[in-house]
Amino acid sequence: MSPRPDPTAVLQRSSRWSDRSFRLLCLAGASTIFVLLLLVAYQLYHGSHLARAQFGWKFLVGSTWDPVDEVYGALPFIYGTFVSSAIALLIAVPLSVGTAIYLTELAPVRLRQPLVSVIEMLAAVPSVIWGLWGIFVLVPFLRVSVYPVLQHRLGFLPLFQGPIYGIGLLTGGIIVAIMILPIVTSVSREVLRSVPDLQREAAYGLGATRWEVTRIAVLSYARRGLMGAAVLGLGRALGETMAVTMVIGNSSDIAKSLFAPGYTLASVIANEFTEATTDMYLSALFELGLVLLGLTIIINIIAQIMIRAISSKETRRVA
């Protein structure tokens, strides 16, 4: 009598096969993250080979961007990107941290969730709409009401000299500041929330006022995480494209004045990519993309490490 095939064994074999393929499918989905990372790096590296071969490292320090004579240097855009991002951080970080303190330490509990929802809505406003608002509302307002006063008071500094157009580096920085406020605020809020209540109670117990509690128990504890939030904001600021393109003036001269028009890495790509008529021109734009990618990846790695450090410290404490 031949042994009958065991039906469960057949079932097991087929389910083992489908289990394994489903697992592989999911793994493929998860590894897409690494595939995307390699893909983006490879495409930009490959796309920029002409410019890299022609200009080498001088590309990064060259201050001439002349598509007619095919001379390309990225310095004006790197400068514009950093100046506008620095302005954005100077404005956005104090405001965001202040708001995060209000949301975690001061606001009535009933008000907190609605305020957080409002900030989420703020984060959802598309860049191009900020740009539109920037062109027609912010720029005229700054040109007429703010910049002349600023120049009158601080005109002895080279930063605030020269003609006022309304559009320019400072305006670009201000619009980027508005756009990174929500993310810096919400990450700062998460960081402050992860400060254990025990810290606060201890400080209150010593008779500290609310501000002293915030300063001694909360802010000093959360300093690294808040810096992480700021660095994350920097990452977003560097890559901000449309709104900046619409208000920064798009001039590839390196100007000392913050009122002068400038240009950022992202906005030169946005403006000139479809106009790039020669291979070298396109390749140079790809290299700008590569610089932008490298900067944002490094900045984001630093930010994630800093933010993670504080949350894992928290979980360890709880555990």
Next chain:
Amino acid sequence: MTVTSNHYLRRSKNLLMNALSVACAVLVISPLGLILFYLVRQGVTALNWDFFTHLPAPVGQTGGGMGNAITGTLKLLALASVVGVPVGILGGAYLSEYGGDRINDWIRFWADVLNGVPSIVWGMVAYALAVVPFKTFSAYSGGLALGFIMIPLVLRTTEEVLVLVPRSYREAALALGLPQWKMIARIVLPTALKGIITGVLLAMGRVAGETAPLLFTAFGNSHWSHSLAEPIAALPLQIFAYAISPYDDWHRQAWAGALVLILLVFALSAGVRLLAGERKKP
């Protein structure tokens, strides 16, 4: 210094800092009020039925609409979801159901880093992958660029909701003899369906307003597109083009387009809140 004066100093410093933090909150929130005010004030005047159904009017003529841009944006969102949603959900399922702690940490970390890559860079990648080989701008390439942006977003939110599915559900399913893959596909994913949809809507809301990655992929089109292999109009592109144009009538149209776009984005996030609210109730 006496104790009392020190006390008053501390009290007033406390009040000052509290007032400052309230001022910060007001300043942070005020741009939202400002932008909504201007969008409604400037946008409503140009909004009418024609705006949703007609093509853009040629220069010099008033009227016309953004019908092609609105349908274009919807098509691009659909294409982006085809790219981003399945990959994101499968990846999220891997993190929650299979992966070890070490590899999961890596994937989460790099997903968050990818999230910070500027959207215009994804446009360049999609250009190299889908525009150069076919020698034409197309809806496909635009959808691909937006899909790339969606992948890490969907992956992270999917994982977050899948780990909320109670362990006992999984154990019950396995105890009944379901193979693991069926357990995931038939029990875990459907249980978390609302949460997954929430994540997908969030990601769609994020890419719906993206302009930079479409500039040299979808490219824009002032006519109706008949094929996804052609350049296609998109609402954010149209707003951009009109905003930087020198014509007053186009500026009006840009405001109207911006109003429609923000309503679309807010509708997506309202859907999110609705689903999330329902999920919390039981």
